[in-house]
Amino acid sequence: MQSRLRVQGHPIQPMLVTFPFGLFVSATVFDLTDVAGGPVFLGEVGYWTGVAALFAAALTVVAGMVDLWDVPGDRTRRTAIAFNLVNAAMAGMFLVACLVRAHSPERGATAAILVTELVALAVGGVGVRLGARLMRQFDSGRADAGSLDAFAASPVDIVRPRP
Template sequence: MQSRLRVQGHPIQPMLVAFPYGLFVCATIFDLADVAGGPVFLGEVGYWTAVAALVTAGLTAAAGMVDLWDVPPDRTRRTAIGFNVVNAGMAGLFLLSCLVRAEAPNRGATAVLLVVEVFALAVGGVGVHLGARLMRHFEAGRAEAAGFDALRGGVDAPTIEVVRPRPVIRPRP
């Protein structure tokens, strides 16, 4: 099975997942520095970094839902649904943190919100594990060129493809 949304043959969602994860980690680091007594602006930087992460998490979730349509109803589908639910849970915890901080004068974090963010990152760690399992499954049957042959794909601008699956015709019992 291949992803429906691809850029030059590579699935888009695994590429997008790196953005919210990285931004959530950066937001937590900024908030940790703010709570630890750093300059006041670090709290606001952490807040806006978390908001950017939530936007990218929404885009990633949309790409994941498109890919989920074609996953066969088996263990892989359960893993894909679990991956998306775990990522939504992580984003929900950060959304909660952002909503609490939205009305604060400098949007700084508190120790309690920092604990919520660290817990959300731990939940995201489960998502990383599930995502790695999905990538191993989806890439298992795909043969790719190794070494310098992999670089010979051309230098054209990347193209985004939407692949429509062929209907599955199953014999009647």
């Protein structure tokens, strides 16, 4: 299975998934620090980091939907659909947290928002496992990237040093 959206032979969606997930983790760390009594501005930094993550998640969902067109209707398709739904659920939870905070003047985090974000990250962890399974299914039949066979189209020639 080949992805439609590729950069130099590599599918784009697995690269894009790291951005929203990393930003969501960063937003949660900022909010944890804010709730734990850190400087007030960290709550606003956490809010804007969450907003940036939502934009990155939207791009990732679009790339995932484009790739979903070419996935055969078997176990791989079910995994791809589950992967996209889990990532959308994580983004949805963060969207709720951002919408609740949008009306406060300092956009600081509360304990309830922090719990919501932690649950969303747990859901995202399931997405990471599904993404790993999906990549294994996409790469099945190809040479192991860690083996020397991945670099050679024919058997590896051994070059002997001169005596």
